[in-house]
Structures are given as C-alpha cells and as structure tokens.
Amino acid sequence: MSSINLDSTVNTAAEVSPAHHEEGEHRLVGFIIFLLSESVIFLSFFVGYAVYKTTSLDWLPPGVEGLEVREPLINTIVLVSSSFVIYIAERYLKKENIWGFRAFWLLTMAMGSFFLYGQAVEWAGLNFGFTDGLYGGMFYLLTGFHGLHVLTGVLLQAIMLARSFIPGNYDDGEVGVIATSLFWHFVDVIWIVLFILIYVWQ
Amino acid sequence: MTNISIDALAPERQEPSPGEPENWWRFFTFSTDHKVIGIQYIVTAFVFFLIGGFLAMVMRGELITPEADLVDRTVYNALFTMHGTLMLFMWTFPVLNGLSNYLVPLQIGARDMAFPRLNAVAFWLVPIFGVILMASFLVPGGPSQSGWWAYPPVSLQNPTGNLINGQALWLVAVALSGVSSIMGAVNIVTTIVRMRAPGMTFFKMPVFCWTVMAAQIIQLFGLPALTAGAVMLLFDLMVGTSFFDPAKGGDPVLYQHFFWFYSHPAVYVIMLPIFGVFSELFPVYARKPLFGYKVVAVSSFIITGLSGIVWVHHMFASGTPGWMRMLFMFTTMTISVPTGIKVFAWVATIWGGKLKLNTAMLFALGGMTMFVFAGITGIMLASTPVDIHVNNTYFVVGHFHYVLYGSMTMGMFAALYHWFPKMTGRMYYEGLGKLHFVLAFVGTNLNFLPMHPAGLMGMPRRVASYDPEFAFWNVLASLGGFLLGVSTLPFLLNMISSWVQGEKAPANPWRAIGLEWMVASPPPHENFDEIPTVIAEPYGYGKNEPLTAQQAALQQLASTEVA
Numbered sequence: 001m002s003s004i005n006l007d008s009t010v011n012t013a014a015e016v017s018p019a020h021h022e023e024g025e026h027r028l029v030g031f032i033i034f035l036l037s038e039s040v041i042f043l044s045f046f047v048g049y050a051v052y053k054t055t056s057l058d059w060l061p062p063g064v065e066g067l068e069v070r071e072p073l074i075n076t077i078v079l080v081s082s083s084f085v086i087y088i089a090e091r092y093l094k095k096e097n098i099w100g101f102r103a104f105w106l107l108t109m110a111m112g113s114f115f116l117y118g119q120a121v122e123w124a125g126l127n128f129g130f131t132d133g134l135y136g137g138m139f140y141l142l143t144g145f146h147g148l149h150v151l152t153g154v155l156l157q158a159i160m161l162a163r164s165f166i167p168g169n170y171d172d173g174e175v176g177v178i179a180t181s182l183f184w185h186f187v188d189v190i191w192i193v194l195f196i197l198i199y200v201w202q
Numbered sequence: 203m204t205n206i207s208i209d210a211l212a213p214e215r216q217e218p219s220p221g222e223p224e225n226w227w228r229f230f231t232f233s234t235d236h237k238v239i240g241i242q243y244i245v246t247a248f249v250f251f252l253i254g255g256f257l258a259m260v261m262r263g264e265l266i267t268p269e270a271d272l273v274d275r276t277v278y279n280a281l282f283t284m285h286g287t288l289m290l291f292m293w294t295f296p297v298l299n300g301l302s303n304y305l306v307p308l309q310i311g312a313r314d315m316a317f318p319r320l321n322a323v324a325f326w327l328v329p330i331f332g333v334i335l336m337a338s339f340l341v342p343g344g345p346s347q348s349g350w351w352a353y354p355p356v357s358l359q360n361p362t363g364n365l366i367n368g369q370a371l372w373l374v375a376v377a378l379s380g381v382s383s384i385m386g387a388v389n390i391v392t393t394i395v396r397m398r399a400p401g402m403t404f405f406k407m408p409v410f411c412w413t414v415m416a417a418q419i420i421q422l423f424g425l426p427a428l429t430a431g432a433v434m435l436l437f438d439l440m441v442g443t444s445f446f447d448p449a450k451g452g453d454p455v456l457y458q459h460f461f462w463f464y465s466h467p468a469v470y471v472i473m474l475p476i477f478g479v480f481s482e483l484f485p486v487y488a489r490k491p492l493f494g495y496k497v498v499a500v501s502s503f504i505i506t507g508l509s510g511i512v513w514v515h516h517m518f519a520s521g522t523p524g525w526m527r528m529l530f531m532f533t534t535m536t537i538s539v540p541t542g543i544k545v546f547a548w549v550a551t552i553w554g555g556k557l558k559l560n561t562a563m564l565f566a567l568g569g570m571t572m573f574v575f576a577g578i579t580g581i582m583l584a585s586t587p588v589d590i591h592v593n594n595t596y597f598v599v600g601h602f603h604y605v606l607y608g609s610m611t612m613g614m615f616a617a618l619y620h621w622f623p624k625m626t627g628r629m630y631y632e633g634l635g636k637l638h639f640v641l642a643f644v645g646t647n648l649n650f651l652p653m654h655p656a657g658l659m660g661m662p663r664r665v666a667s668y669d670p671e672f673a674f675w676n677v678l679a680s681l682g683g684f685l686l687g688v689s690t691l692p693f694l695l696n697m698i699s700s701w702v703q704g705e706k707a708p709a710n711p712w713r714a715i716g717l718e719w720m721v722a723s724p725p726p727h728e729n730f731d732e733i734p735t736v737i738a739e740p741y742g743y744g745k746n747e748p749l750t751a752q753q754a755a756l757q758q759l760a761s762t763e764v765a
Contacts, residue, residue, distance in 0.1 A: 022396070025396065026316040026317070026392055026396050026397070027317075029316075029392050029395060029396055030316060030317060030388050030389070030392040033387075033388050033391055033392060033422060034384070034388050036422065036423070037384055037387070037388070037422040037423065037425070037426055038426065040422075040423055040424075040425075040426035040427060040430075041426040041427075041429060041430050043426075043427075044426060044427045044430035044431070044460060044463075045430055048430070048434070048445070048456060048460075051453065051456055052453065052456075055453070056451060056453075057451065058451055130437075130441065130443060131441060131442045131443050131444070133444060133450070133451060134444055134445065134451055134452060136443075137434075137437070137443040137444060137445055138445075141434070141437070141443075
C-alpha cells in the first residue's frame, strides 16, 4: 500500500491498529483534496477581481478614495502569526503535552477571533456597501467569503479543543487536529493573496 | 483455464444482498453501502431522464410544424432550459456517479468507499436539488427561461419581481449539485488513491477506474469556477450587486468564462467514464486483451489536462480577440489526439476478435460509432471559421446530442446491460434489449442527423417557430425523437421484469476478467470475503493469465488434480 508522509501521524501509529490508522490517512487525503478544490473558488473570485480592476471604467464608487491599510495590516500580522501558533500547538500534541496543546490552541482561537472582530470593525466603518458597484461587490464578496472560512476555522478549533477533554480521544491519532490546522494554514495563505490584491494593489 | 478459476472463485450467495428485489426497501433508506447508493443514484437519475425526455417530446411536437402552435414561446424557452438542465445535472452526472459508486470499490478490491456517510449525504442532495428544480414549475413566472447556461443579462430578468423565482431556484439547485458533486469527487478520488487491493498498482487498475478518476479530478478543479459564477449571479439576481449586469457596469462575458471553464470540461466528466465503459466491454465481448491498455489509461489524464484549456471555443462569437480564437482553436483540436488514441485502441481490440453481439456489446458499438461522428463534427466546430458560421444553429445542437445521447446515453445503456446481472443477480431478456437497441439507434440518428443539414442551412436553435424551408429536416427529427421516446419502453419493461423475475444470474455470466466478477451476483455486503491480492493486468483475455494470487493458487490446484 502506498502511504502519504505526514509525519505528525507517525508517532501515534504504534498505538493504533493499522486499519484505524489508515482510515485517518484517508480522511486527511480527502481533506487535502477538498482544500485544493476549495482554492479554485477563491481563485475564481481573485480572477474576477483582477479582471474588473483592470477593465472597469467606474471601479471605485463615488466618494470612495481607497481603503485604510493600517488596521487590516495589524489584522494580517495577527492572522499570519496564528499559523505559527497553531503549529506549536500541534507540536505539543505530538509530544503528548496536552496542556501545552490546549494553551497554544486557545491562543490560535483568540487570534482568529481578533481577526474577525477587526474585520467587523472595518466593515462597520466603510462608506460603501455590497451593492455599490463592482468594487463594493468584489470587496464584500472576497472578504466575506474569507471571513466565513475564518469563522469555520475557529468553530472547528473549538470542537477540537472540546474533544481534547474527552479522555482517550487523541490516543487514536489527531486527524481532526491536523485537518483543522491545515485548514487554518489554507485560510492564512488565501488571506495573504487577498490582502495583496485588495489592500496593496489599490 | 483462467476462466475456470474465475468461476470457481465466485461463490453463489444464499442470503439476500443489496441488489435483490426482496430487499427493495433498502433503496429508500439512508444506506452507506456503496452498492445501494450506486443503484439509488442510477434509478433517481433515470426518473429525471424520463422527465427530461418528456419535455423533449413536447419540444419535438412543437417543432414538427414551422409555426409555434403547440406551446407559446415563453413555455418553449422554459422547456429547452429545463430539458437541458435536467439532462445534464439530473441525468448524466448522477447516473455516472451511480455507476462509479457501484463499480469502483468492486473493481479495485475495496470493501466500500473511503467515506461511506459522506457518500450517502452526497446522494441525498440529488433528489433534494431535483425537487428544488422541479418546484420552479410551480412558482409565479414558471421555470428559468435563460437556457441551461444561464447567460446574463437574460438570466438577470425577473419579470414577476418575486424573490423566489424560477431562475433563483435554478441557481440554488445548480450550486447544491456542485456541493454534491464535490463531495462525490473527494470520495471517489480518495477511494481510488488509497484503497486499491494489495498488488493493484495504477497500471493494474481497470480503465474504468482510470477514467472515473480523471473525470472526478475535472470536477474538483472545474466545478468551483461554475459555483463561483453561480454565486455571483445569484447575488446579482437577488441582492442587486452588479457583477454581470452590463447596465450597472458588470461584465457578462466574465460569467461566460466562469461557466465554460467548467462546463466544457464537464463534457469529459460525462464522456471519460463512458470511454471507460467501452474499454471494459470490448475486451470481454471480443475475447481479446484491450489494445494499448497503458496508453488508453494515460490518455484519460491527458484529456483531463487539456480539458482545462479549451473553454474559450464556446465564446468564439462573444467578441473574443483573434489571438485567443487561434489559441483555443489549436488546444481544442489537440484534444482529439488522446480521444482518437482511445478510438483506435477500441477498434484494434475488436479487430479480428470473436465478437459476441449481445445487447451490451451492440450499445457499446453503437455508442462508439456515434462518438466518432460527434468527434468529427466537434473538430469542425473547433475550427473558428466554421464555428462562426454555424454558431447558434441546429448544427451545434446536433453535435452535442450525438455526444450526449449517441455516445454517453448509449454507452450508459451498454453499461447498465453489462453490469445488470451483477447489480441485481438476474439476467435481462436479450430480445427486449435488442429491440431497445434497434429503436434507440435508428431513433438517435433520425433525430439528430437531420439537425446538421438544418443547421448548415442556417436554422437557429432555441426557437419555437422557423422558416418553412427547414420543415423537412424537422419532421424527420421529430419522428426520430418520438422513436427515441418509444425506445425507452422496452428498456423499462426489461429492467423491471428482469429484476423481479428474470433468470438467476451466475457470478460471472460474461466470463469476464475483473475483480467485480469474482464475487457473487449481487455482491455481499462488504464485497469480498477476503481482499484479493492482484498480480496481473486486468485484460488478460486469451493470455491464460490469472488476475489474482488466489486465482493463481486455484489454477495450480486444478492442474495438480488433473495430473
């Protein structure tokens, strides 16, 4: 049988039956395939944004100069850093330090929530809406769809954290944790592209 | 000798299995058995095929005279929109998902799909979005009238002003079908990548699995573009954004890019598994190994790769710049090379073979022949000058109906007849099957061939009335259409009566090689009592070559006994 090399599953392999271990790997492979597919939706929106920006005659709605970058930049730094924090949490779980895992996992959740809060504040302060021309439509579509992913990520993290309190739950491999972590990295990478597209390329 | 061991390895079962009629209630439950889900998909899709076919009958009834006298133009617009939508989203994709669901785990020697519950959820979304789609007949203003491609700005019109309108329901249904298909694709690809039996390397895997995997990869990377376009269109229609609305500065051509980036490759999602079916059937009924197995297998992935760079040929007449037309003419024509390789391999497989012309083989031969014809007109359409001339005429309609009925649906019938004994444990009636084939073959050609001259003469598509000079071709097409409708009756009769009271099928009625034929008909709950170890390529007809280690051992045992 071919096997994927995800070293985070290796250290638990000895503890679990081969069949169970394989099922976990199926789930991870399936999840990675899903993420690849999901990235095409974002790619389509990015292409839409680029096409409209370069070809549209009335790109910015009347009275809109551009976007304030400072707060979104802070938000970006927090979100991108959280990718490292979740990685540390995962490392702790591998070393079977459950409290270390929970602490850094919770910190990731806090950083994700901070990002969502920052985005809500930004949305509330903007002087254009979803139906204000192509610009308004693309801005809210992109940031909204991404925000939905951040929210999903935080909810998944909450579920994984809750599961860590059920005794013996992570003895059989932490597939859910790895998948959530992968999802979080995915959300971060998408945001970096999105940030460059919307905030840097004004 | 090989066949002796194949038969001996397939025990007859005693207890009821998923395909047997006394277990019919299982098909109405949330089952996680891939075989039950496969049959659920196939039967559901067939119900919608009948509805879509009925709409086509009404359209052909309308077109038998040049005047719009049977239905008015608005109803006609709704008819062709819903006919196209049902046939694509409710027949071709689900029925192929059903066939893949049923066969893939059996052919790769797995007990089930990688994610059985996800599989069931993906299936149950199909009747749900079918109901949403059909509900559009009941809302004020009726179903969507903008064609199955839903081009804006036509699709942005909402004369009734209601939030719930035919077009909105259409978009929701299409988005849901996308969700279901992505779930299915994740499941199938994971299953094939991860769950093949020991010894089954990719180059020992049946071509059907290769083609299904190639097709599902297109779903994974193409479908999200359609979903993105559909979501943006839904916002335009319901919230008032301006993505594709030219009146508000939006770009309707961008929608066409999103739409065709998926919807052209979608034709390979539909055709690739049918190529797989042909590749499975010809070796069995010609008793010869599949010619160029590895090349046929790999060409599926070349088709997948090329399918991502052909979509603009649907937009030659959309103001596309000249360089782009040239580029996409070239890429579109290139795709005929890997498809041509497959046709060549099939012909070489049956060449000099001892053909068994039963119903399944007849449908496979008919489907392949009509695919060749569809391919030739496809190359004509890929050529920009020809395309500009026949764009939006019946020539195009004729071409894609040869693809979708002549090749895909005929190929699907071939598959259903071939694997019917495996799925149900019963044999079908050859006489009825052959009657079905003759009616369908004559009906298909009588229906769709006249569309080509009508189109070349300039008859536009999507119209309820036309110039009387096209009447002759339309009368022929309508007669063919009705014949095609009638051809479904012997099929229905055959399937239902055979399933209930047909002769009991042995495990391997066609003496085929392939893991699915080594288990009882219908297969037991988890397919294999013991997971086989595969040692040979799957098409060793006439090579006296055991497919699995178990067979090899059995064969050796048999020869020892003889000695």
